Amino acid sequence: MNSGLQPSPAKRLRAMHGALAKAYGPQHWWPAETPLEVILGAYLTQNTAWKAVERSLANLRDAEALSLDGLRSLGLADLRNLIRPSGFHTRKAPAIKAFVAMLDEEFSGSLEMLAATPTEPLRRRLLALPGVGQETADAILLYALRHPVPVADEYLRRIVERHRLISPPVDHGRRGYQSLVRLTREAFGSDPPGLHERLFNEFHALNVAVGKAHCGRTARCTGCPLSSDLEWISGQE
DNA sequence: CGCCAGGCCGTGT
DNA sequence: ACACGGCATGGC
Numbered sequence: 001m002n003s004g005l006q007p008s009p010a011k012r013l014r015a016m017h018g019a020l021a022k023a024y025g026p027q028h029w030w031p032a033e034t035p036l037e038v039i040l041g042a043y044l045t046q047n048t049a050w051k052a053v054e055r056s057l058a059n060l061r062d063a064e065a066l067s068l069d070g071l072r073s074l075g076l077a078d079l080r081n082l083i084r085p086s087g088f089h090t091r092k093a094p095a096i097k098a099f100v101a102m103l104d105e106e107f108s109g110s111l112e113m114l115a116a117t118p119t120e121p122l123r124r125r126l127l128a129l130p131g132v133g134q135e136t137a138d139a140i141l142l143y144a145l146r147h148p149v150p151v152a153d154e155y156l157r158r159i160v161e162r163h164r165l166i167s168p169p170v171d172h173g174r175r176g177y178q179s180l181v182r183l184t185r186e187a188f189g190s191d192p193p194g195l196h197e198r199l200f201n202e203f204h205a206l207n208v209a210v211g212k213a214h215c216g217r218t219a220r221c222t223g224c225p226l227s228s229d230l231e232w233i234s235g236q237e
Numbered sequence: 238c239g240c241c242a243g244g245c246c247g248t249g250t
Numbered sequence: 251a252c253a254c255g256g257c258a259t260g261g262c
Contacts, residue, residue, distance in 0.1 A: 046244040047241090049241080131246085135243085136245080153244085211243085
């Protein structure tokens with residue numbers, strides 16, 4: 001067993017989550033929103049500040065388009081204009097339309113039926129949609145459809161890399177993403193399975209919180225709640 | 238003004 | 251199976 005004085009990467013990650021939970025408290029991500037709003041948020045927030053997403057969602061609400069029926073009766077050009085504040089509208093608008101079409105054609109227009117699909121086939125179906133990559137698929141699975149799956153993102157990639165939980169570099173590709181997911185699963189492996197959905201929810205939300213504050217593209221680690229973990233690192237490059 | 242944001246996709250290697 | 255650039259807009 002890792003012959004050393006140092007806890008496993010998974011245990012370190014679990015401890016880091018505890019430290020973040022203590023430092024930042026409950027993040028209550030998407031507590032009161034409907035599953036559809038969560039899904040729209042997942043599309044709109046791709047490489048986009050959440051502030052801008054809120055503006056788009058407000059536009060949709062004002063246009064009575066923040067519902068499945070509202071979206072169905074909305075033309076593509078109108079949808080594009082309403083979500084313009086969050087950017088990439090020429091990609092995101094058709095992608096959202098494609099999601100609704102998939103829901104109507106394969107799940108009788110029912111998010112409940114979609115959610116009732118087993119996790120693995122469901123994840124593959126979401127990934128096959130335009131504009132849905134691994135992170136968006138997992139975010140929809142976890143936050144909208146309530147499946148207990150980890151969500152990895154660029155912040156977690158940087159955190160794991162900079163704390164040397166995985167020997168760098170950690171790829172931006174599919175392989176790197178899955179290695180982050182596996183590490184996260186292992187980190188929470190000793191927690192009761194019934195708590196995983198709630199834990200993965202907080203985990204990703206806390207990673208975003210600490211990432212925004214302390215783990216940007218150019219490191220700004222001073223004052224980071226995770227800085228004590230850095231004592232495990234020998235060669236900081 | 239420049240950098241970056243809760244990524245994804247097509248192309249080239 | 252990556253790395254890279256494009257995609258759009260707005261906050262700071």
